[in-house]
Amino acid sequence: MPPRLRPIRVALLAVPEVTSSTLYGFHDTLLAVHRDWRMLHGAEPGESPFRTEVLSLDGRPFRAANGVRIHPDGAMSDAPVPDVVCITDIAVPPGHVLDTAYRPAVDWIRHCHDSGAMVACACSGAVLLAETGLLEDQDATSHWAYCDWLSRRYPGTRWHPERGLLVAGPDRRILMSGSGVAWHMLVLALIARYAGPEAAMQVARINLLDMHAASPVAYASLTRGGRAADPLVARCQAWAAEHYPEDAPVTRMVALSGLPERTFKRRFRAATGMGPLEYVHMLRLEEAKQLLETSDLPVDEIAAQVGYRDPGFFSRLFRRQVSLSPAQYRRRFGALSRQLQQVTGAG
Structure with a gap:
């Protein structure tokens, strides 16, 4: 130059x-x-x-x-x-x-x-x-x-x-x-x-x-944003936060809402910017990230804990949303988590 x-x-x-x-x-x-x-x-x-x-x-x-x-x-x-x-x-x-x-x-x-x-x-x-x-x-x-x-x-x-x-x-x-x-x-x-x-x-x-460095998406909180202003949707969000590992969570939220399924999905998306199943996936993956950071549990067991019976599907979904595989995420952020625990006296 x-x-x-x-x-x-x-x-x-x-x-x-x-x-x-x-x-x-x-x-x-x-x-x-x-x-x-x-x-x-x-x-x-x-x-x-x-x-x-x-x-x-x-x-x-x-x-x-x-x-x-x-x-x-x-x-x-x-x-x-x-x-x-x-x-x-x-x-x-x-x-x-x-x-x-x-x-x-x-x-x-x-x-x-x-x-x-x-x-x-x-x-x-x-x-x-x-x-x-x-x-x-x-x-x-x-x-x-x-x-x-x-x-x-x-x-x-x-x-x-x-x-x-x-x-x-x-x-x-x-x-x-x-x-x-x-x-x-x-x-x-x-x-x-x-x-x-x-x-x-x-x-x-x-x-x-x-x-x-890793894609910024790897650092992102997947569940960003607060409760919806729509009280009905907010009640379903609160339920999902406690019950996301359960089978058929969207069906359960539809029942909780008392609305027809199509109406509920349309109202949920309008309030949160995503469909109810996508929202449940985000909750599950955020919890999986926490478990990968703080535990030595096998990836298959983490998948099961957050609600996925098929660990292969879990790994593919995780990579698509986080831009790292679960193992890569653990290597990058698990070490950082341990270091932070040590310097704060928590580890």
Whole structure:
């Protein structure tokens, strides 16, 4: 990759709901390029090709979502168009509609992209990016907890909760990362794009960042979302939470509802976004995940405990929903569970 004649200007967007760990995680990782690897190998540290600026709506200090005081470098309206705009995250619950106070940020992001900037968006930052209209008729990703709501609010966008990293836009100037700590994948992708894959790999190896981590879906809670507002459906959900291993659970819920079967299924889907059998599968698989994390029970026995007589069917369903086989899930998350138990004194 030929050297650039000027630094790559990266604007880190600081809105009140930003989390400082992600905002400054971007800052620290980008500025480590060409510096830390050489330092650790006894060479003279180089200078990062990136120059970061933390920009807010008005440039004044504020407290972020986690209470940390943020001191922006300036206001977005006063800054020249950067090479990259980073929406690091936005700590609002799924379903939260941004108020008009965000309109200047939405317009500024759109203006920067229209002027040639790349827009990089991590995790829940998609809530803000989607408001710009730049994702219309595009593939996109976000944290698994947000994608269902985003799909309903922005049906013209194809949402992929299983994607950890995604490039979008006709000229590939939208870069998005998905769930949880996948923001580090976004930073590595930015480094690879502007400083080269070798520089990105050096940063990854220093910071133990895994570009081949499990799909974000493996981390997701399958039973996300609360009780339905429909009291009849909520009563059936409560029953299912206690009786999901039983045979014919949907038939039992239909009887509990007192409705004709077709009416019940239609009402259940309208209230929860899924059919009653799909809902039972989600309950069963979530319990199976817990058993895989915390016990040494054989997979066949776990399948039986959560309600599956055919362990082969259970394994196929688990892989389809979680993106890992039960054995792979146990290897990845069982070890983590044991480590957490040890450090908390629970193991």
